[in-house]
Amino acid sequence: MGWNTFAEACRATRRVSVSAAMGALAAALFLNAPAIAQTPGLPSPWHLGMQPAVSPVAAEMHNFHDLLLWIITLISVFVLALLVYVIVRFRASANPVPSKTAHNTLIEVAWTVVPILILIVIAVPSFKLLYFGDKTKQAELTIKAIGKQWYWSYEYPDNGNFTFDATIVADADIKPGQVRLLETDNPVVVPVNTNVRLLVTAADVIHAWAMPAFGVKKDAVPGRTNETWFRAEREGVFYGQCSEICGAYHGYMPIKVQVVSKEAYAKWAEEAKQKFASVDGPSPRLADARAAQ
Known part of the structure; x- marks a missing residue:
């Protein structure tokens, strides 16, 4: 085989390989169209553009x-x-x-x-x-988000002034239907079609409370309280993350917001006052345990 013949054979092989690769990629994209469809409130593989707006x-x-x-x-x-x-x-x-x-x-x-x-x-x-x-002048609900290494704490001053921590769900505890690295043990619950004032601060280093579907990204700075707002216009579960490099476990500070009806929110708030600690005192569960002793 001469050199020219060998070179032509290599070029032909390369053309076939590139064509086959492009064909395989196109087939994968079209055949797996449902898999790459955008899920509201959640990033999806191969998705282009931004998450659908809900505020x-x-x-x-x-x-x-x-x-x-x-x-x-x-x-x-x-x-x-x-x-x-x-x-x-x-x-x-x-x-x-x-x-x-x-x-x-x-x-x-x-x-x-x-x-x-x-x-x-x-x-x-x-x-x-x-x-x-x-900010909004017609706030109907106020929530305070406090960034900590490496989780979020939330306070609800308008509904009994209770507080709770929201930490990531470990891989070993992920259940079917849950999203790895984005699930938290306690979601933030808000009512639909409600102007929510969000106060953001931090206890240690700078964090950032970010929720793409709401158009919110606000820095949490120690010693300072920043303010923003959102109004979720449909029910569902939406995910975000800390968007400020805050330390070794920066990638493990997810944010999960569950938007429910106003009736469901009122019921949840009553249960939360019994379940979670008060900002100004011990949790109801701790008080009951001390009373039992």
């Missing part, structure tokens, strides 16, 4: 994202077209004698004014979104 703040964030996507796409297409024009129009073969132009007032004004106008178009909805997601 007004998240919906506005998605709208702002789409606006920016259109803007950067148009800018990229314009720059690409300009590069192609310059390459073709001013190539050496078409311009044996290069131009010595060093100044063009119109172009210089345009490349100064146009970016300013683009930034103004971006700034107006950006500031509106910042103020909209900052």
